[in-house]
Amino acid sequence: MLITIEEFLTRDEVARFRRQLDAADWQDGVQTAGALARSRKRNLQLADDAPPAISLGNEILRKAGSHPLFVSAALPRRIHPPRFNKYCDGGGYGSHIDSALMRLSDAGATIRSDLSVTLFLSEPDEYEGGELEIEGAFGVQSVKLAAGDMVIYLASNLHRVTPVTQGARLASFFWVESFVRDDGERTILFDLDQAIQGVTPAIGANDDNLVKMTGVYHNLLRRWALT
Structure with missing residues (x-):
């Protein structure tokens, strides 16, 4: 799974974030x-x-909890508090896999990192390099999004940030423990949910077949969800 969410933050929100950062x-x-x-x-x-x-x-947490595409893709059970980083002056991050278990010190709990999330806070033309490269089943995918856009990907994938040779790359990053641990099952649910949302305007929310499709979604979620 690799899903991008455009304009997770508005331009005004990005500008406000940047002033504080x-x-x-x-x-x-x-x-x-x-x-x-x-x-x-x-x-x-x-x-x-x-x-x-x-x-x-x-x-970010408040927005993520009410964002339909984020919730559909991640099915978040718990989210690690977002962190913020800056790459500049040749800085980068070599290939690595994120830790499987992460301690939430304030909550006295530990989360399993199923998904990694990067929220870009710099425009692509503000810096050179700084691509997020993610190794998956279909090879390496290079991600460099507009400020305010977000990418969600498997925390179990090798990934890296290429060196930033000019300018500065600002971002927020965090991890999600999903209600559905298995990526294949989570992808099926995401595709089904997006299909339901896509056809609803055309056929109407009261269509009997749509009601059945929605029932299938919830029965699969009921079968696969960890509580």
Whole structure:
């Protein structure tokens, strides 16, 4: 699964995010890297407890929880609080796979990282390099989206950020534990949900076959969901 969501943030929202991030206190991103990733990671990050990280992260969480396409694709059970990073001056992040289990210190819980999410906060023409490269079953996919756009992909995929040779790449990133752990099952549900939404305007919400299709969706979700 690799799904992009265009205009997750509006232009005005991106501008407001950028004003706060431009004034923020950035730290060496290696502080949050695991032992194997330390030699591969060269970027800047906001501390998790920095005021803009908390306020902007909470705003992303609120939007994600009510965004139809995000919910349809991720079926989120729990979401790791969003983090923020900056790549510049040749910084990048070599090939790696995100940790499978992540501790939520404030909640005293641990989440399983099924999906990784990157929300781009810089326009593509503001920097050179900085592509998010994701290795999947069909080869390497290179992702470099407009500011405010989001990509959702499997946390189990090898991925990297190519070095930023000019300008700066700002982004938010986080992880999702899905109610449906299996990617194949989650993809079937996403495709079925999108098909239902696509035909509803043409045939009407009261169509008997549409009601049956919706029932199939919920019965599959009932079968596959982890609670």
